[in-house]
Amino acid sequence: MSDTGDERGRRDEVDREAEQGAEQRVQQQDGQQDEARGRAGEGARRGRRRFLKGAGIAAGGAAAGAVGGALLADGGQQSILASVGSDLTPDSAMAVPVAGPWRPRHNGHVDIVYSVDTAQKLVALTFDDGPMPNWTPMVHDVLDAEQVKATFFLVGERLVRNGGLIKDRMARHEAANHTWAHQNLSRMTHPEALAAIGRAHRAIGSVLGREARLLRPPFGHFGGTAVSAAGQLGYDMTLWSIKMLEKTYEAHPPKLVDYIVGNTQQGGIVLAHDTGNPDRLVALRNLVPMIRGLRAKGFEFVTVSELREAGARSPAPAPAEKP
Numbered sequence: 001m002s003d004t005g006d007e008r009g010r011r012d013e014v015d016r017e018a019e020q021g022a023e024q025r026v027q028q029q030d031g032q033q034d035e036a037r038g039r040a041g042e043g044a045r046r047g048r049r050r051f052l053k054g055a056g057i058a059a060g061g062a063a064a065g066a067v068g069g070a071l072l073a074d075g076g077q078q079s080i081l082a083s084v085g086s087d088l089t090p091d092s093a094m095a096v097p098v099a100g101p102w103r104p105r106h107n108g109h110v111d112i113v114y115s116v117d118t119a120q121k122l123v124a125l126t127f128d129d130g131p132m133p134n135w136t137p138m139v140h141d142v143l144d145a146e147q148v149k150a151t152f153f154l155v156g157e158r159l160v161r162n163g164g165l166i167k168d169r170m171a172r173h174e175a176a177n178h179t180w181a182h183q184n185l186s187r188m189t190h191p192e193a194l195a196a197i198g199r200a201h202r203a204i205g206s207v208l209g210r211e212a213r214l215l216r217p218p219f220g221h222f223g224g225t226a227v228s229a230a231g232q233l234g235y236d237m238t239l240w241s242i243k244m245l246e247k248t249y250e251a252h253p254p255k256l257v258d259y260i261v262g263n264t265q266q267g268g269i270v271l272a273h274d275t276g277n278p279d280r281l282v283a284l285r286n287l288v289p290m291i292r293g294l295r296a297k298g299f300e301f302v303t304v305s306e307l308r309e310a311g312a313r314s315p316a317p318a319p320a321e322k323p
Ligand SMILES: [Zn+2]
Pocket: 128, 129, 178, 182, 218, 219
């Protein structure tokens, strides 16, 4: 492996650790919440928090002592402080950022799209986390050779660094937003989420001259503030209906091809990554048989926005769930 390769490996490792760290923090938080729920009933908890917030606004720093005294009858000071510390509802759960008036920029609503009901046999391939020098050019080579359209959910700071890799290769494709630095929006306040999405939006504008309209929240994690910040910036959200199972099929590439070709449904959105851990290569190295397999079944490849337009033009009932 070359020096550059080593460096890439380390960067991937850092990315993966950040991902795992975020997961762990969320799990720990979940654990604390369960524990706290065990200690105090929902009603009592809500009552305390509302009281504490009110007292905090009225008396500022002096409130804590007074609150401790006032609520001693309800379980004692220690349990009160524990319930304050656990802060059961995160700030990121807040769905409406201001007292009002307020509305999301496009028609007052934010769509959260997993797949699209369409009468046409369409599918949207999506690639997250780039652009990066390791595999982004290879993905474009394949898409160019097969004449396939895709949607790239770009990480803003990577786009600013590596924009030259894709600047002249995006004509057929859709450029979409994956935050500035792959942040976990589900832990952010509205202003923080607004900054993470907004900075990536501006990067896409300045590097590619496009106005992105679709956001995919990193890790598929989002709370109320991510939705409201997306709405304020005129975005809809895009998740996915099927993803590359790289870890499952890393040693069995033909099975991954069978899985994707066999399970992608009409109007589906396929999640893939054009950078990251080496296990992701099993998907990228087998894009050609996947693309040809889906085409053989009559699928046509479109961007996510084209898929949504097709759904609006010629809607169809959702395909039946597999038993
Ligand atoms: Zn991602």
